[in-house]
Amino acid sequence: MNWAIIMAGGSGTRFWPESRKSRPKQFLSLFGRQTLLEQTFYRLRRFIPRDRILVFVSESKVALTRQLLKIPAGQVIGEPVGRNTAPCALWAASYVMRKDPSAVLGIFPADHYIRDEKAFTKTMRLSYGIAGQKGMPVTLGICPDFPHTGYGYLEMGRRLAPGVFYLKQFREKPDLPSAKKYLKSKRFLWNAGIFIWRADCLLEAGRQYLPDVFKITTAIAGEGCSRTSVKKLFSKCPAISIDYGLMEKMTGQILTVPVSMGWNDVGGWASLKKLLARRSDDNVSQGKTLLVESSGNFVRSQTKLIATVGLQDHVVIETSDAILVCPTKKTEEIRKIVSALETAGMGQFL
């Protein structure tokens, strides 16, 4: 049967001051009223029954997650520490295998944006089908629409079936000339970090390429493993991603399914602004704002009136206790504010 694993354990600082330790990105409502996690969950509900969706979150977020998604305790799994995606995927695979030995798992980040949910659903049906049939991992590949230098790329190889290709190789984030060449060639896709994989094959890959992780996650997922043991064992896991830990060792045995579905990883305020603006010089404003002779700004008010005059290409974000002001081009540097807050002992803002 088809299962979905939502990986919602991430922390991150790129949406400070909205994102905090207690409320990382996937718990923010950036588009509309639902959090990104809820949007991910309901997007999967279009083709996976709710009792076959598991959510991995950091332990402190289990209660919040259950409250948001209204799902039973058994479907929300608390990670005692963050260990990147490979340990989480193997844990999930062991856990699901006990209930359903023929399970096909889709592994999904909790905090992405997908505009065209119909295209997503269609591609998922194809991917689950081919992954179940062939026993090979399927990575979702996003057809690029501009030469992005911030994503990893997938190079397509020969065609296996309509809409399904072998993956020739993974490519690191390219420089701009390479990204332009990639775009032109039409043989390169963005790596969205979405994988479909039969649980038995995923476990076999784990046993072979990450034996230490495999041993630990098998033990953790076994019946009767106490919370204390889980914590002790999982802490010993190396932190490693599915891409580096498993996929890159399997070149030639991986499939990719290209799709155009208005995907975006929503990497920070600047990309959120781009997603929401009709034109790049449009202002995007949320809440009580007054923008006079201003353009290209992203202004988000929670309580107070934010008024600007002559302001160009800035991000202004107000939350209940903090205000961020920075040029749109500098939103990558927000982590420096977070570091400075740590250094200054201003932990209440983290």
Next chain:
Amino acid sequence: MNWAIIMAGGSGTRFWPESRKSRPKQFLSLFGRQTLLEQTFYRLRRFIPRDRILVFVSESKVALTRQLLKIPAGQVIGEPVGRNTAPCALWAASYVMRKDPSAVLGIFPADHYIRDEKAFTKTMRLSYGIAGQKGMPVTLGICPDFPHTGYGYLEMGRRLAPGVFYLKQFREKPDLPSAKKYLKSKRFLWNAGIFIWRADCLLEAGRQYLPDVFKITTAIAGEGCSRTSVKKLFSKCPAISIDYGLMEKMTGQILTVPVSMGWNDVGGWASLKKLLARRSDDNVSQGKTLLVESSGNFVRSQTKLIATVGLQDHVVIETSDAILVCPTKKTEEIRKIVSALETAGMGQFL
């Protein structure tokens, strides 16, 4: 005897969102804890006894003014409407004349900054003395230290006594080349809007040059003029300044006393920032702020943390209900925000 008249009736939008209809600039604490009005009052207290300082404010601010300055009702005079400085000066002169026919009046704006209070006091003693002796109005002239194009200038004529000159003529706000010439010549001074004038001579000038205003203000200052009559009469006064209504008609009969005392009219956020910064690219911050890789900004927080990264030359002001963000160069345009608030019916922010 020497008297001081503080003209505190102004409104104004240049310090929005701090300045509101209910709290114009002179009631703001821009330097330290005291309001500009209090600072003006205590600066005058260095050489004028407190019972000879009168404050003219708009009627709605009488209670607030008495509370701030802790002076008797008789010394705080409420103007039913704003009519610029000449009607106010003539009203004050009539009022004081009844108590002290030999009075010399100093007329002071309530909202300026003076760094060197000793130089101010010394110049005032000289000015009151010469005004009392000669019966001619004395205007204070600030020795310019850069070619400012935003002030009116006083051109000095021949010397009357040490530190005292005839005023040759008033000059409108100059363009930059003229301002540079003025600075170089050392014969031009900034008009600070501070006048010292014997009450009897001021009234005589009023009778001659502004007979309508003179009639009204004499009636208003007369004993037994009811609040209702004051309101009715004063509303009929034309709005006209001391400079245009009286001084410019008296060329050749005016004196000026030059002084360097770190004077500034604090025209808006940008000039306040300049006053507070050691270097032009310094940040100036007040309240809870965190400025990372940012320079030349003026950031003022009242309740929330304001954090910036990569921000250059902007003004960020937070008050209890509003936040202003604009480039320092655009602070002159803040009135456009105020107009837009009016148009949008957002009166609670005015």
